[in-house]
Amino acid sequence: MNLQSTDFELFGLPTQFAQAPSLLQERWKALQAQAHPDNFAAQGSAAQRLAMQWSVRINEAYQRLKNPLQRAAYLCELHGAPIQAHSNTAMAPEFLMQQIEWREALDEAATEPALDALAASVDLAQSTLLARCAELLDTQGDYAAAVPVVRSLLFIDKFRHDLDARFDALR
């Protein structure tokens, strides 16, 4: 076990997409209970610096593991199929069409019920794609095939963020 171990190794979990949130959280707390700099407040700066490195690493791993989208992207990368979200933006035409429709619906939605309806269809698309991710990653082990699915999920995530901003603006 060292700072270069993978997130999964660090958390003592199998290297797979399916993870139980409660177990993740339990491991996170157990690790932080060991490594948090507060435990070393009375032991000098060297110990605290070291604790800080571990604590940072544990938080980084936890953030990545608890978010299904980031977890999927991380798994692809670990298996030699990087997502390259910035350099590769090629998307399936039907997915782009749906994005355009959603954008138009977002521009036109003027009431909370209208936004709620849009949010419901976005959430449905998201959970469908996440299920597809789980199938590709854990059952078929086809990481290259999971990459475009993860990229689609990144788009949806961004859209969901914009949608939340509209909710805020309305209230």
Next chain:
Amino acid sequence: MALLQISEPGQSPDPHTRRIAIGIDLGTTHSLVAAVRNGVAECLPDGNGQVLLPSAVRYIDAQRRQIGQDALAQQSADPANTIVSVKRLMGRGLADVVDAQHLPYTLIDAPGMVKVHTVAGEKSPVEVSAEILATLRFRAEDSFDDDIFGAVITVPAYFDDAQRQATKDAAQLAGLQVLRLINEPTAAAIAYGLDNASEGVYAVYDLGGGTFDISILRLSAGVFEVLATGGDSALGGDDYDRALADAMLAGSGLHATSLQDQALLLAAARACKQSLSESESASFSVALAAGQIAQMLTRTEFEAITAALTARTMQAVRKVLRDARLQTADVAGIVLVGGSTRMPQIRHAVGDFFGQAPLTNLNPDEVVALGAAIQANQLAGNNLAGSLLLLDVVPLSLGIETMGGLVERIVPRNQTIPTAMAQDFTTYQDGQTALALHVVQGERDLVADCRSLARFTLRGIPPMVAGAARIRVTFTVDADGLLQVRAREQNSGVEAHIDVKPSYGLSDDQIATMLQDSFSTAQGDMRERALREARLDAQRLVLAIRSAMQADADLLAPAELAVIEAAILVLQASAQGEDPATIEADSKTLAQATEAFAAQRMNRGIAKALSGRNIATL
């Protein structure tokens, strides 16, 4: 002043020696100090039995000053030299100060942070706060008749990096070692969590004198996790006073132009407000230069005058719940903090919104200081059996300026700390050899709407075509929420970094000079104090290392052990001597000699944490 108690080096090396650690609630209106005594957290009273120290400092002349109640008593007579609500000014420029024209004292624009004009000269808010902190430190030293090991100081959850750093600087000026800054609502949760052993999601509604914070926390099995924080750093009980004062003045047709009149008006409004929390009606009376105002006021009338303020707090409550993606039904309880939550209208508004009565069984004025004291006791190593672990979050997003004055967020709001997050950037011109970095904090997309924290430049990038350089910018936030930024060009390895200090930029040298000038050391001998501290630090270090060696002796190779033992002997010898610099140097050598050992112990601790869990879940 407490008697100096110096433990002789080598004497009673008991690793469980109790260290006095205090919790301080450095508030806008008043401040408190608390400590754990006989296992119970309690607020420490002054010689007159008063627990609340008004956060007021009056400068009488260049040498003399009054602090607390004495200062407040003179506020009406000498408003221009009586500094109240100084917390609003911490880490703030003149442009940031809301209602500067309403303040009874004169602000001076200074780079980074305002100063206050007084008879004793220009005073930085850091210096004024240090007076309050030192007063509390002396109170604690008198209570225990002992030196203070360190302090946990609370800050509003909304405080940005500059405000947190200013608070730390003030503590240093007051001669306090800061064990940790923690958010006020988190401290309140600590007080309630341990005292009541409650688990679940809690909302902490903290309406103090000058700040409003709303936080959503999850408490479970000794872990306090902040899910979301929000609020308004310029809204508090003072605003209720002002709204009432303005309304009564408008109704009277009189004018209050002098500083003294304004101070009298605010004092009358505060007294009236406090009476209305107890009874249905109260009198508002004040004698201004232009004439007398004397009027009966009902609670309903007061509530109508201030309804907009209460509504603003409830708006922030809604927003923070949405941030945490929670419904009111998910909240198991609501903790009220701050004297202003004694107002019945607040209790009703909160109770109606959440559909349950808020928790009020601890004194809302004391709850934050009590929580800080519990945390301080833990950090000082007094509660070895305890499993209290505080996981906090970044209160406001941190990022850097990119092309077109836009903010690229690097650490999003509500990220658990400590944390390090990085992003890659590149050059936008051919042959560009330097990159200017502007670090900002805030939720808005435009740099102009965010707070500027620091600027620095990465130089020496080898000339390349635009877009070829790979510059990784890493933000590191420590457990106190303080930021360090590092930029590194990946191909060439050139690097620059900055510890984000607020731009008012008190350097360590300046702080040292101020320390020498300050009250905290004026009475004592600087050298004696430094020697005493160096000896104590050396003793603590040796104790910590000895107990580590006992616990994990098998991790040490004989050669390593010999080096450490030798360094301990050297340090113990120099600690008998009279030179603080030598003791510090030898302490540093010892600490360095044990670094590899410490790393191995940490790895073992992590592995142990995991194997324990694995067995439990198999």
